Amino acid sequence: xxxxxxxxxxxxxxxxxxxxxxxMVGEITSGPFAEIEHAQEKIKYKVIxxxxxxxxxxxxxxxxxxLIITYxxxxxxxxxxxxxxxxxxxNRLLEDKSKIAASNxxxxxxxxxxxxxxxxxxxxxxxxxxxxxxxxYGIIASETELSTQDILDAYHSLWKIEESFRIMKSTxxxxxxxxxxxxxxxxxxxICFLAFLLERTLExxxxxxxxxxxxxxxxxxxxxxxxxxxxxSNRYYIKTKGT
Numbered sequence: 001x002x003x004x005x006x007x008x009x010x011x012x013x014x015x016x017x018x019x020x021x022x023x024m025v026g027e028i029t030s031g032p033f034a035e036i037e038h039a040q041e042k043i044k045y046k047v048i049x050x051x052x053x054x055x056x057x058x059x060x061x062x063x064x065x066x067l068i069i070t071y072x073x074x075x076x077x078x079x080x081x082x083x084x085x086x087x088x089x090x091n092r093l094l095e096d097k098s099k100i101a102a103s104n105x106x107x108x109x110x111x112x113x114x115x116x117x118x119x120x121x122x123x124x125x126x127x128x129x130x131x132x133x134x135x136x137y138g139i140i141a142s143e144t145e146l147s148t149q150d151i152l153d154a155y156h157s158l159w160k161i162e163e164s165f166r167i168m169k170s171t172x173x174x175x176x177x178x179x180x181x182x183x184x185x186x187x188x189x190x191i192c193f194l195a196f197l198l199e200r201t202l203e204x205x206x207x208x209x210x211x212x213x214x215x216x217x218x219x220x221x222x223x224x225x226x227x228x229x230x231x232x233s234n235r236y237y238i239k240t241k242g243t
Contacts, residue, residue: 001052002054005063010143011141012141012155013139014139015067017136017137017138018129025132027048028046028048029132032046034046036148036149036152038070038156041072043070044071044072045069046068046069047069048066049065049066049067050064050065050066050140052065052140063142065141065144066144066146067138067139067140068138068139068141068151068152069136069137069138070136071135071137075134075135075137076134079130080134083127083130083131086107086110086111087108087111088108089107090108090112090122091122092108093108093112093120094121094122097120139151139152164196167199171199172195172199174188174189174192199214199217199218202217203217224242227240
């Protein structure tokens with residue numbers, strides 16, 4: 001993160017609030033909260049000026065950040081439902097304790113604790129601790145001058161970036177690369193990136209159409225064909241009807 005800011009760039013990341021220390025967690029989960037409209041939902045939020053201290057190269061560095069804590073009833077319901085699924089898995093493991101050792105820590109085993117060498121029980125303290133964070137979400141930003149709305153909008157556009165990688169890998173088939181020299185490999189990626197820019201441009205121009213997905217755009221372009229016919233020794237090209 002320091003290397004990013006040293007280069008003159010900024011960052012916006014998700015922040016695991018439950019790992020930020022007891023004092024900070026207390027500040028995060030206590031009021032007051034303001035309210036904002038975001039993604040067609042009213043959410044509560046608060047902004048905390050945060051100093052990110054860390055040690056590297058035997059030196060202590062500080063990064064000034066803006067920590068945005070949001071609270072959403074919709075997210076709280078999802079967190080509760082996700083936790084209940086793990087509790088149900090934990091109870092099933094307790095019914096057949098032979099499966100506990102082979103179970104993944106991220107699964108139902110998360111809410112189990114060993115009471116002895118051969119005995120397990122539901123970890124009520126861990127469940128209670130996780131309940132504290134229902135509905136809360138943390139976003140950290142180095143761009144302290146940006147408004148809360150701008151930071152939330154930028155962060156929630158992440159799906160578009162992830163989708164872009166998916167398009168490059170699937171629709172545009174960036175890989176495998178059948179080139180060996182650096183020059184040709186770079187050329188390959190430039191062509192793929194130009195194709196991607198054209199695809200996104202077409203997507204924007206067709207944004208009012210529900211079916212304007214990358215796949216449907218590619219299919220429509222591929223359906224544009226010409227039929228070659230000869231009449232009286234003259235060659236003609238007739239365009240077939242597109243979708």
